[in-house]
Amino acid sequence: MGIQRMRWLTVLLAVALVLGLLAGCAPKKPAEPAKPAEPQQPAQPQQPQGLSGSIQIAGSTSVQPLSEELAKAFMTKNPGVTINVAGGGSGAGIKAAQNGTADIGASSRALKPEEKGTVVEHQIATDGIAVVVHPSNKVDGLTLAQVKDIFTGKITNWKQVGGKDAPITVFRREDGSGTLGAFTELVLGEGTKITDKALQQNSNGAMRTAVAGDPNAIGFLSFGYLNNEVKAVKIEGVEATVDNVKAGKYKLSRPFLYLTQKQPEGVVKAYIDFVLSPEGQQIVGKEYITVK
Amino acid sequence: MRRAVFERGSEVALFLAALIAVVIIVLIGTFILIEGLPAFERTGLLNFLLGHEWRPLQGVFGIFPMIVGSIAVTAVALAVGVPLGLATAIFLAEIAPPRAERLVRPAVELLAGIPSVVYGLFGMTMLVPIIRALAQTWLGASLDPQFRAGYSVLAAGLVLAIMILPTIINIAEDVLRAQPLEYKEGSLALGATHWQTIACVLLPAARPGIVAAIVLAMGRAIGETMAVIMVAGNTPVLPQSLFSPVRTLTSNIALEMPYAGPGAHSQALYATGVVLFGLTMVVNLAALLVSRRRVKRG
Numbered sequence: 025m026g027i028q029r030m031r032w033l034t035v036l037l038a039v040a041l042v043l044g045l046l047a048g049c050a051p052k053k054p055a056e057p058a059k060p061a062e063p064q065q066p067a068q069p070q071q072p073q074g075l076s077g078s079i080q081i082a083g084s085t086s087v088q089p090l091s092e093e094l095a096k097a098f099m100t101k102n103p104g105v106t107i108n109v110a111g112g113g114s115g116a117g118i119k120a121a122q123n124g125t126a127d128i129g130a131s132s133r134a135l136k137p138e139e140k141g142t143v144v145e146h147q148i149a150t151d152g153i154a155v156v157v158h159p160s161n162k163v164d165g166l167t168l169a170q171v172k173d174i175f176t177g178k179i180t181n182w183k184q185v186g187g188k189d190a191p192i193t194v195f196r197r198e199d200g201s202g203t204l205g206a207f208t209e210l211v212l213g214e215g216t217k218i219t220d221k222a223l224q225q226n227s228n229g230a231m232r233t234a235v236a237g238d239p240n241a242i243g244f245l246s247f248g249y250l251n252n253e254v255k256a257v258k259i260e261g262v263e264a265t266v267d268n269v270k271a272g273k274y275k276l277s278r279p280f281l282y283l284t285q286k287q288p289e290g291v292v293k294a295y296i297d298f299v300l301s302p303e304g305q306q307i308v309g310k311e312y313i314t315v316k
Numbered sequence: 317m318r319r320a321v322f323e324r325g326s327e328v329a330l331f332l333a334a335l336i337a338v339v340i341i342v343l344i345g346t347f348i349l350i351e352g353l354p355a356f357e358r359t360g361l362l363n364f365l366l367g368h369e370w371r372p373l374q375g376v377f378g379i380f381p382m383i384v385g386s387i388a389v390t391a392v393a394l395a396v397g398v399p400l401g402l403a404t405a406i407f408l409a410e411i412a413p414p415r416a417e418r419l420v421r422p423a424v425e426l427l428a429g430i431p432s433v434v435y436g437l438f439g440m441t442m443l444v445p446i447i448r449a450l451a452q453t454w455l456g457a458s459l460d461p462q463f464r465a466g467y468s469v470l471a472a473g474l475v476l477a478i479m480i481l482p483t484i485i486n487i488a489e490d491v492l493r494a495q496p497l498e499y500k501e502g503s504l505a506l507g508a509t510h511w512q513t514i515a516c517v518l519l520p521a522a523r524p525g526i527v528a529a530i531v532l533a534m535g536r537a538i539g540e541t542m543a544v545i546m547v548a549g550n551t552p553v554l555p556q557s558l559f560s561p562v563r564t565l566t567s568n569i570a571l572e573m574p575y576a577g578p579g580a581h582s583q584a585l586y587a588t589g590v591v592l593f594g595l596t597m598v599v600n601l602a603a604l605l606v607s608r609r610r611v612k613r614g
Contacts (some may be wrong), residue, residue, distance in 0.1 A: 198550070224551055235442065237440070
C-alpha cells in the first residue's frame with residue numbers, strides 16, 4: 025500500500041513536471057540584434073516635473089512590441105504615468121482614434137484616402153521587410169510578382185527565376201506574426217494563402233538561421249535582423265536599404281503610425297514628443313527605421 | 317507528549333506539501349479547460365480534433381495534423397531510443413566492468429541535465445544539415461522537392477530519441493538490478509550462458525518495469541517543445557513521410573502564443589493545451605497501471 029501511494033505521488037510529480045515543461049514555453053521575445061553601444065545622447069530637455077495620468081494605446085499588433093518598449097521607457101522616466109498598450113489590429117486602432125475610445129490608435133499601414141484628415145497622424149517609425157536567400161544563391165533580384173509566385177507555390181524551382189536547378193525551400197513566419205502580416209499585405213494581397221509546404225519559423229532570428237543554413241531557402245526578415253549570413257535580394261531592382269526605404273523606392277515597407285483624435289495635449293503630447301525625441305527614436309532604431 | 321505533537325505536526329506538513337502537487341494539477345487543468353472551452357464550442361469538438369486545416373487568421377482550427385505529428389515524432393523517438401537505451405541499461409547492469417561504468421554513467425547523467433534548447437541547437441546545426449544532404453543526394457529523386465529541407469519528422473524524432481535516453485537507461489537499469497539474484501543463479505546453474513540468461517530470464521522478468529520506462533519516455537517525448545520547434549519545420553500539414561516537416565501539439569502552442577490575438581486564436585491554442593493535457597494524462601495513467609501490475613507480481 026505504501027508503495028502504491030508512493031507511485032501515485034511519483035506519477036503526479038511526473039505530470040506536474042510535464043506541465044512544468046509546458047509552462048517553460050511562455051512567450052519569448054525575439055532576441056535583439058547585437059548593436060554597438062551608441063554614444064550617450066546629449067542632455068535631454070527637462071521633462072515637465074510630476075507628470076501624471078494614463079494613456080490608452082490600441083491597434084496594430086505589429087506596432088505593439090515597439091509601443092511596449094517605448095511605454096516602458098517613458099514610464100520609467102515618469103513614474104506617475106500609466107500606459108496601457110493593447111492590440112486589436114490597425115483597423116481597430118484607426119477606429120479607436122476616430123472615436124476617441126483610445127488616446128492613441130496605432131496603425132502599421134498608411135491611411136486610406138477616405139481616412140485621411142479624420143485623425144491626426146504621427147509617424148513614429150518605418151518598418152522595412154527584406155526578402156532573403158542563402159548568400160551562395162546567384163539570384164540577386166526578384167520582381168514582386170515572382171516573390172508572390174514563390175510564396176504561393178506557383179514557382180517551385182530556382183531555375184524558373186534565373187537560378188540553378190534546385191527546389192525552392194520556402195520559409196514563413198507563424199500566423200499572428202506582424203512581419204508575416206505586413207509581408208502578406210505588401211506582397212501577396214489580403215486573403216492569399218502561402219503554400220502549405222512552407223516551413224515555419226517563429227522569430228526573425230530563427231528565420232535568419234534557417235535561411236542561412238539552407239542553400240535553397242527563401243524567407244523574409246525585418247530590416248533590423250539583416251546581416252551577412254543571409255542575402256537580401258533586390259525587389260523590382262531596388263536594393264533593400266534604409267535609404268531606399270526613406271526615399272520611397274523600396275516597396276516592401278510600411279509606416280508605423282500613432283493616431284490621435286485631435287492635436288494631442290498634456291500627457292499624451294508628452295509621450296508622443298518623447299517617442300519622436302532622439303531618445304525615443306534610439307529605441308525605435310534598435311529594430312526599425314527611425315523617422316528622422 | 318510534545319514529541320507526539322511534533323510527530324503529528326511534521327506528518328501534516330509533509331501531507332500538505334504533497335497536496336500542493338494535487339492542487340496545482342487541478343488548478344492548471346481547470347484553467348486551460350476554461351480558457352479552451354470556447355474554442356471547442358465554436359469549432360465543434362470533432363471538427364477541432366479531426367480538422368485537417370489550421371488557418372487561425374481565417375478562423376479555421378483543425379489540429380489533426382498536430383496530433384498525428386506528436387504521435388509520429390514520438391514513435392520515431394521510441395523506435396530509436398528504446399533499443400539504444402535498453403542496450404545501454406543491460407550493459408550497465410550486467411556487463412560493464414567498473415571502469416566502463418565510471419565512463420558511461422556520468423555521461424548518461426549529463427545527458428539528462430542538458431537544457432532542451434541545446435539539444436535543439438545541436439539538431440539544427442548538425443542533424444538537419446545531414447538529413448538535408450541525405451534527402452538531396454541519395455533520396456533526391458524519390459522525394460517531393462519540398463521534403464528535402466532537412467527539417468523533418470526524422471530530425472525531431474532523432475533529437476527526442478537522444479533526449480529520452482536517460483529516462484529509459486536509468487529506470488531500466490534499476491529494474492534489471494532489482495531482479496532477485498535467484499533467477500540469474502538458477503539460469504546459470506542450468507547451463508545457460510550469460511547472454512541467454514539476460515535475454516530469456518532477466519528481460520522477461522523485468523518487462524513491466526521496462527514498459528513503465530518506455531511509457532515515461534513517451535510522456536517526455538510528447539511534452540518536449542523547444543528542441544522540436546527548432547528542427548521540425550513546423551508546417552501544420554499532415555506528415556507524409558519521415559522527411560516531411562511536421563508540427564506537434566506543443567509546438568503549435570509555443571509557436572503562436574506570443575502573437576495570438578485575444579479571442580478565437582488564443583482560445584484555440586488553449587484548446588490545443590487541453591488536448592495535450594488529456595494525452596499526457598493518458599500516458600501517465602498507462603505508466604501507473606503498468607507499475608501497479610509490477611507491484612502485484614513482485
